[in-house]
Every structure is written in C-alpha cells, then in structure tokens.
Amino acid sequence: MIALxxxxxxxxxxxxxxxxxxxxxxVAQRRLGLVGITAFFACAxxxxxxxxxxxxxxxxxxxxxxxxxxxxxxxxLGAAMVLITALMGASALVFQLxxxxxxxxxxxxxxxxxxxxxxxxxxxxxxDIFNLYVWFELMLVSSLGLLAYRTATRQLDATLKYFxxxxxxxxxxxxxxxxxxxxxxxLGFGALSEAARDHDALRLAPFVVMxxxxxxxKAGAFPLYAWLPASxxxxxxxxxxxxxxxxTKVGVYALLRVLGGVFVLxxxxxxxxxGWVAAATMLFGVLGAAYHWDVRRILAFHIISQIGYMLLxxxxxxxxxxxxTVFYVIHHIVVKANLFLIAAIIFRHTGSYDLRRSxxxxxxxxxxxxxxxxxxxSLVGIPPLSGFWAKLLVVRETLAQGRWGxxxxxxxxxxxxxxxxxxxxxxxxxxxxxxxxxxxxxGAHLGPAYLATGALALVTLYLGLAPEGLVRxxxxxxxxxxxxxx
Numbered sequence: 001m002i003a004l005x006x007x008x009x010x011x012x013x014x015x016x017x018x019x020x021x022x023x024x025x026x027v028a029q030r031r032l033g034l035v036g037i038t039a040f041f042a043c044a045x046x047x048x049x050x051x052x053x054x055x056x057x058x059x060x061x062x063x064x065x066x067x068x069x070x071x072x073x074x075x076x077l078g079a080a081m082v083l084i085t086a087l088m089g090a091s092a093l094v095f096q097l098x099x100x101x102x103x104x105x106x107x108x109x110x111x112x113x114x115x116x117x118x119x120x121x122x123x124x125x126x127x128d129i130f131n132l133y134v135w136f137e138l139m140l141v142s143s144l145g146l147l148a149y150r151t152a153t154r155q156l157d158a159t160l161k162y163f164x165x166x167x168x169x170x171x172x173x174x175x176x177x178x179x180x181x182x183x184x185x186x187l188g189f190g191a192l193s194e195a196a197r198d199h200d201a202l203r204l205a206p207f208v209v210m211x212x213x214x215x216x217x218k219a220g221a222f223p224l225y226a227w228l229p230a231s232x233x234x235x236x237x238x239x240x241x242x243x244x245x246x247x248t249k250v251g252v253y254a255l256l257r258v259l260g261g262v263f264v265l266x267x268x269x270x271x272x273x274x275g276w277v278a279a280a281t282m283l284f285g286v287l288g289a290a291y292h293w294d295v296r297r298i299l300a301f302h303i304i305s306q307i308g309y310m311l312l313x314x315x316x317x318x319x320x321x322x323x324x325t326v327f328y329v330i331h332h333i334v335v336k337a338n339l340f341l342i343a344a345i346i347f348r349h350t351g352s353y354d355l356r357r358s359x360x361x362x363x364x365x366x367x368x369x370x371x372x373x374x375x376x377x378s379l380v381g382i383p384p385l386s387g388f389w390a391k392l393l394v395v396r397e398t399l400a401q402g403r404w405g406x407x408x409x410x411x412x413x414x415x416x417x418x419x420x421x422x423x424x425x426x427x428x429x430x431x432x433x434x435x436x437x438x439x440x441x442x443g444a445h446l447g448p449a450y451l452a453t454g455a456l457a458l459v460t461l462y463l464g465l466a467p468e469g470l471v472r473x474x475x476x477x478x479x480x481x482x483x484x485x486x
Contacts, residue, residue, distance in 0.1 A: 001050070001057055001059070002059045004043070004046060004047055004050060004057070005047065005057050005058075005059050005072050005074050005125070006059075006072070007043035007046075007047070008040060008043050008044050008047060008082045008085075008086070008121040008125065009118055009121050009122050009125065010118075011036065011039050011040045011043055012036065012037075012040050012089075012114040012115070012117040012118035012121065013114070013115070013118040014036070015032065015033065015035075015036025015037070015039075015040070015110075015114040016110075016111045016112075016113075016114035016115040016118060017111070018032055018036070019032055019033050019036070019110040019111045019114065020107075020108075020110075020111040023107030023108075024107070026105055026107075029107075029110050030097075030110065032110075033093060033110040033113070033114065034093060034094075036114060037086070037089050037090045037093050037114075037117075038090070040086045040089065040090075040117065041083075041086040041087065041089075041090050043086075044079075044082045044083040044085070044086040044121075045083060045086075047074055047079050047082060047083075048079040048080060048082070048083045050074075050079075051074050051075065051076055051079040052076070052079075052473075056073065056074065056075040056076075056480055057073070057074040058071060058072070058073050058074075058127065059071070059072050060072075070127075070128065070131055071126075071127030071128055071188050071190075072125050072126060072127055073125065073126070073127035073189070074125055075477065075480040075481075076473055076476040076477040076480060077124075077253075077256075077326060077477030077478075077480070077481065078124045078125050080326075080330065080473055080477065081124040081249075081253060081329075081330075082121050082124050082125060084330055084333050084334070085117060085120050085121055085124065085246060086117070087334070087456075087459070088241070088242055088245045088246055088333060088337055089113070089114075089117045089242070091241065091337060091338075091341070091452040091453075091455065091456055092113070092238040092239070092241050092242045092337075092452075093113070093238070094448050094451055094452045095237065095238045095241070095341050095344075095448060095449050095452040095453070096238045096448075097445075097448035098444075098445050098446050098447065098448040098449035099348065099444060099445045099446070100237060100341075100344040100345045100347070100348040100444070100446055100449045101236050101237040101344040101347055101348065102236060102237065102238060103235075103236040103237075103238055103239050104236070106149055108145060108149050109146075109149065112142050112145045112146050112149065113142075113146070113239075113242070115138065115141075115142040116138075116139060116142035116143055116146065116242070116246075118138070119135050119136075119138035119139040119142060120135075120139060120246050120247075120250055122134075122135035122138070123135035123136060123139065123250050123253070123254070124250070124253065127188055127189055127190070128187040128188040128189060129177055129180070129187050129188075129189065129192065129211070129258070129262075130177055130181075130187045131187075132254060132257075133170075133173050133174060133177055136170065136173065136218065136250070136254075137170065139247065139250065140163075140166055140167075140170065143162070143243065143247060144159055144162065144163055146235070146239050146243075147159040147162055147231060147234070147235065159231070161226070161227050161230045161231050162227050162230075162231040164227070165217060165224065165226065165227035166217065166218065166227065168217060169213075169214045169215075169216075169217030169218050169224075170214070172210055172211070172213050172214035172217070173210075173211060173214035173215070175210060176207050176208075176210035176211035176213075176214060177211065179206075179207040179210070180192065180204070180207045180208070180211070183199065183203070183204060183207065184196065184199065184204075189257065189261065189262050192262050192263075193261065193262045193263075193264075196262065196263050196265060197265065202267060204263065204266075205266060205267055205270065208258065208259075208263045208266050208270070209270060211258055212255060212258060212259060212270070212274075215251045215252075215254045215255040215258065216251070216255065216277065216311075217251070218247075218248070218250065218251030218254070219248050219249075219251030219252045219255065219307050219310075219311070220248045220251070220281075220303060220304050220307055221251075221277055221278075221281045221304075221307060221308070221311060222277055222280040222281040222284050222285075222304070222308075223280070223284075225281070225284075225285070225304045228248070228300060228303060228304060229288065229297060229300045229301055229304070232244060232296070232300045232303075233294065233296040233297050233300055236344075237340060237341055237343070237344030237347075238341070240296065240340045241336075241337040241338075241340045241341050242337070244299070244300070244303055244336050244337060244340050245333045245334070245336055245337035246333065248303060248307055249310075249329050249332070249333055252307060252310045252311070252314075252325070252329055253329065255311070255314055256314050256322065256325055256326075256481065257481060259271070259274070259314055259317075260314055260317075260322050260325075260478070260481050261481025262481075264317075268317070271314075271315050271316075271317045272315075274311060274314065274315040275312060275315035275316070275403065275406055276406075277311060277315075278308045278309070278310075278311035278312035278314075278315050278406070279308065279312070279405075279406055279409045279410075280308075281304060281305070281307055281308035281311060282305050282306075282308030282309060282312070282409060282410060282413040283305075283308070283409060283412075283413060284304070284305075285301050285302065285303070285304030285305030285306070285307070285308060286301070286302070286305040286413045286416040286417055286420070287301075287416070288301035288304070288305075289301035289302045289305060289416075289417075289420045290416055290419060290420055290423075293354055293355045293356055293427070294353050294354055294355075295343040295346065295347075295353045295354075295355065295424055295428070296340070296343060296353055298420055298423070298424065299336070299339050299340055299343065302336070302379065302417065302420065303336060305413060305417065306328075306332050306336070306379070308410075308413070309328055309390070309391065309394050309410060309413075310325050310328050310329055310332070312394055312398065312406060312410065313325030313328060313393075313394045313397070316394075316397050316398060316401060316403075318397060318401070319475075319478050319479075320393070320396075320397040320400070321394070321397045321398075322474075322477075322478035322481065323393060323471065323474040323475055323477075323478050324390065324393030324394035324396075324397055324474075325394070326473070326474035326477045326478060327389060327390050327393055327467075327470055327471060327474045328390040328391075328393070328394060330463075330470060330474075331378070331386040331387060331389075331390045331460075331463055331470075332379075332387075332390070334375075334386075334456050334459050334460055334463070335375040335378045335379050335386070335387065335456075335460055336375075336379070337456065338374075338375040338453055338456035338457060338460070339372075339375045339376065339379065341449065341452060341453045341456070342368070342371060342372050342375070342453050344449070345368060345446060345449050345450075345453065346358065346361065346368070346372075346428050348441050348444055348446065348449075349361060349365060349368075349440040349441050349444070350428065350433065350438070350440075351438075355423065355424065355427025355428060356427070356434070357434060358427060358428050358433065359427060359428060359429070359430070359431040359432055359433040359434065360429075360431070360432050360433035360438065361428055361429045361440070362429040362430055364439075364440050365440060368429075369425075369429045371450075371453055371454065371457055372424075372425070372428075372429070373425075374457040374460055374461060375456070375457065375460055376421040376424065376425065377421070378460050378464065379417060379421060380414060380417050380418045380421055381414050381417070383464075384464050384465055385460060385461070385464035386460050386463035386464040386467065386470075387464075388464065389463075389464065389467045389471070391410070391414065393471075394410065395407055395410050395411065398410065
C-alpha cells in the first residue's frame with residue numbers, strides 16, 4: 001500500500017525527469033507526457049478508491065515511526081484533491097494539443113508541468129507542516145518556470161510580481177513553522193494537534209496566525225491578492241487553467257488543514273477576522289471582475305471572489321462549514337479551469353480576449369455557447385448545477401450561525417457574478433462582431449480543446465445533478481481533517 005500512496009507523487013516526478021531527457025525530441029516528449037498523465041490519473045483514481053473502501057492510508061518514510069518520520073497521509077480530502085489534480089493535468093495537456101492559445105513548445109514545458117503536478121500532489125498528501133512548506137517551494141519554483149519560460153517582457157514582469165508576493169508568503173510560513181516547532185516540539189499534523197490541546201491556545205495563536213497569513217497569500221485572499229490578476233492573464237490557456245484550478249486551492253486546502261483540523265482551539269477572534277477577510281475577498285474580487293473587459297482578467301478576479309466563499313466556510317469553524325468548503329473547492333477547480341479553456345476557444349474564433357472586440361459566436365457556434373453556459377451558470381450558482389449546491393452549503397451554515405451580514409455579502413456577490421458572466425455572454429456570443437467582415441476561424445484544430453472542455457462540463461453536470469456522492473465525500477473529509485490521531 002505504500003507504493004499506492006507514493007505513486008501520485010512519484011509518477012509525475014518520474015515523468016518530469018523522463019520528459020526532460022527527451023528535450024531534443026519534442027514529439028516523443030509530448031507522447032511520454034500524455035502517458036505519464038494517464039498513469040498519474042489511474043494512480044490517483046486507485047488511491048481514492050482504496051481510501052473510500054479501506055479508510056485513511058498512512059506511511060512514515062525512512063523507517064522512523066510517527067511522529068518522527070516524514071509522514072504521508074491519504075485521507076478522503078487528500079485523495080480527492082489528488083484525483084482532481086490529475087484531472088486538471090489531463091485536461092490541460094489534452095487541450096495543449098489544439099491550436100486554441102496553446103503554450104508555445106519548449107523543452108522545459110512538459111517537465112515543469114509534471115513537476116508542478118507532483119508538488120501539488122505532495123502538498124495534498126503530506127502529513128506534516130514542514131513538508132507542506134517543501135511542496136509549496138517546489139510549486140513556486142515550477143510555476144515561476146512556467147511563467148517565465150517564454151522570456152517575453154510581460155511574462156518576466158508578471159513573474160517578478162508573482163515571485164515577490166509569494167516569497168513573502170513563503171517566508172511567513174517558514175518563520176511560523178519554526179516557532180510552532182519550538183513551542184510544541186512537533187511538525188506532524190496529528191502530533192501538532194495533540195500538542196496544541198496541551199498548550200495555551202493564546203500562546204500559540206500568534207504563530208498560527210502567521211502560518212494562516214502565509215496560506216492566505218498563497219490563496220489570493222484580500223488584501224494580498226494583487227499578484228494573481230497581475231500575472232495569471234499572461235499565461236497561455238492550458239497553463240492558465242492549471243494555475244487557476246490548482247494553485248490557489250492548495251492555499252485554501254492548507255488553511256483548512258491548519259485551522260479546521262490541527263489548531264481547532266485557536267481563539268474565536270481569529271475565525272471572526274477570517275470571516276470578514278472572506279467577505280472582503282468576495283466583494284473586491286467580484287468588483288474587479290465587473291470592471292474589466294478582458295475575459296482572462298474577469299475570470300482571474302473571479303478566482304479571488306470565489307476563494308472568499310471557501311474562506312467563509314473555514315471561518316464558520318463548524319463541520320457543516322468545512323463540508324461546504326470541501327464541496328466548493330472541488331466544484332470550483334473544475335468550473336474555473338473550464339472557463340479559462342473555453343475563453344481560449346472564444347479567442348481562437350473571434351481573434352481577441354477583449355469583449356469589445358469580439359462577438360457574434362452564438363449565431364455560428366451555438367454549441368460553444370451552450371458549452372460556456374454550463375460552467376458560467378455553475379459559477380453563478382444557478383440550480384441544479386454544482387455551484388448552487390456549493391453556495392447553498394456555505395450560505396445555509398452562515399445563516400444557521402446568525403451571520404446575517406456575511407450571508408448578505410455572499411448573496412450580493414452572487415448577483416454581481418451573474419452580471420460578469422452575462423457580460424461575457426453578451427460580449428462574446430450575443431452581440432454582433434464589430435468587424436463586419438469577420439468569420440469564425442476556419443481550419444482551426446479544436447478537436448482536443450472541445451474534448452477537454454466537454455469532459456469538464458460533464459463533470460460539472462454530474463456534480464450538480466448527483467451531488468450526494470461529493471457531499472458524502474466532503475462529510476468524510478471534514479471528519480478526518482487532521483490526517484492523524486486526535
């Protein structure tokens with residue numbers, strides 16, 4: 001079983017190494033990358049199936065017993081996140097085979113993508129907070145490489161902004177971990193949880209807050225989100241979908257682990273403050289989306305806005321709030337990645353990401369209009385799509401706790417989200433194209449693009465029409481957040 005637990009990390013790492021050795025043979029490199037992502041998906045699916053039937057899987061590396069060894073833990077939450085990571089990687093690499101704003105070919109592209117997938121999987125499966133930091137570092141290195149590999153001026157500018165603010169978060173995280181280890185003598189999630197119950201919560205609170213701030217930077221929360229809209233829109237579509245779907249969610253996942261499982265005795269003032277940070281994140285994100293006309297910028301600001309809903313679920317500090325957060329994270333990864341990929345198809349047909357320079361697609365590509373409507377309406381929260389159930393779970397618990405102000409902001413943000421999605425619909429599909437001689441792209445190689453986006457749309461429909469399975473998974477995940485004995 002140790003091999004099964006290690007496989008979602010080792011397979012993408014081996015694929016990254018193998019594809020780097022094929023740098024001079026791009027066709028063989030691409031094929032090996034597809035084989036690697038297929039194997040990664042199969043391992044992730046097998047791991048989740050094992051966890052669902054046999055329970056949480058744990059292993060200590062190096063022959064040291066817990067809590068001294070480096071522990072890997074696959075509980076329902078971690079295993080589900082690894083599977084969704086594999087799905088995002090497969091979708092991005094299949095989409096890359098099309099000509100809809102695909103990433104320019106380069107010897108470093110495939111190795112960096114698989115290295116990032118390995119880092120994300122490692123973060124979801126690690127059982128101690130220091131190795132969570134290590135996986136964050138590998139994510140940072142690989143994502144910086146993907147931002148900068150084309151060496152264009154705007155990519156380098158975006159890379160610098162991304163690097164500076166994420167480095168601040170990394171330093172906060174490292175200092176917070178050092179103080180927590182000094183105070184408790186432990187790094188493993190389970191051991192930290194036990195130690196925290198034996199320590200004065202107020203004494204540990206400053207260090208917990210420091211770690212939480214680091215994760216908020218990684219998640220793109222208010223007021224630390226400036227790096228996200230300044231960098232994401234410069235990426236080609238497959239990479240943008242990967243970044244948007246996965247990277248900020250690792251920050252949310254880590255915050256859920258720390259505040260929702262390990263340091264549950266953190267003073268209530270911290271959770272109250274987090275609730276208003278969540279509200280500000282929702283509000284400022286959606287206002288930024290309403291302001292812009294570039295589809296990528298609109299969707300980038302909506303990443304921030306939707307992160308607010310996830311943070312709100314954590315701030316509620318209840319089992320029901322955690323269930324809502326888990327459901328919301330998984331739903332949003334699929335929907336947001338799909339919207340960025342569909343935006344690239346729109347760009348391929350209309351020639352622009354700017355809604356003022358596009359239009360007319362509904363008359364000539366009604367299927368694409370329907371494909372866009374599924375994730376767009378799900379993002380808004382229209383029933384019976386997955387976004388409706390995600391928002392229902394979070395807002396219902398907010399109301400149950402009497403947090404009327406936070407619930408009102410969440411509902412208001414939903415209305416503004418509808419406005420943003422309607423703006424994309426009317427700008428790209430309904431109104432006439434400003435160029436009278438415009439015709440949709442002829443001879444475009446879009447088969448792989450439609451395959452990837454269609455598959456993600458089907459996942460969204462399934463999660464919306466049959467949400468019970470994901471709700472049960474979220475309930476199991478919320479019951480085992482620590483990943484160790486409590």
